[in-house]
Amino acid sequence: MVTDNDLALMPLEQALTHYMSESSVRDWVKEFAIPYRELMAFYKCAIMEVETKFRVLNEEFSLLQDSNPIESIQSRLKTPESIVEKMIRNHHPLTVESIENNLNDVAGVRVICSFISEVYELADAFLKQDDVVLLARKDYIQKPKANGYRSLHLIISVPIFLHDEKRRMRVEVQIRTMTMNGWAGSEHKVRYKKDNVILSPRVQEELLKCAELGAEIDSRMEWIRQQTARPEPDRDD
């Protein structure tokens, strides 16, 4: 009989068959199926922790500034295909321990805001929390990628509390504006990671122009935000 657990492992087995013989896949699954499932469950818990932190910040900012900085939060667990492909591409051993040690982005949380200043306000408030440890920061807003990609990336670790232990899990947090998100979504569809699709220089140029137009919209919206900001309320303390 095929159980739910077997079904959950099918995409992983399929991904492995691209790189291993059938019997090696069987051996791998025998050895690593349980720890792999467990690791993915821990990453899901870490995603929940990080999402909650941002929802709490959104609530608090809405009290302080009378506006909710977060438009939406999208989270994802890296697919087995993507995990296996990245481990092979980077020549890492294909064990569960090695997945945890070598990949920073198995758990991903994307936070979408309206304004660039909100991206940094949220990042600062999030990183100030004493259980969040910053491992790496890539600011593709200050320094966009050559293709025009913009976003603030934070690789962090957060603790998750299990019945008998506390574990630190790594999560990749991407914080960006709606404009940056719209561009990244469309660009992903036409190009990102599709090695077999070679975009013409003209199309690449056009994508870059769209990213620059997006950056201009963000900067004008930022100006509007500043012009319409409410004065800070007087505080008695």
Ligand code: 0O2
């Ligand atoms: P998905 O499907 O979004 O999860 P590495 O991840 O280590 O191979 P690096 O340089 O450490 O590469 O990571 P990077 O480039 O800082 O961030 C990777 C993630 O950022 C990607 O995740 C995308 O989500 C996003 N990203 C980075 N560059 C681009 C880009 O040019 N276009 C778009 N649309 N997104 C980008 P994944 O896992 O590749 O994809």
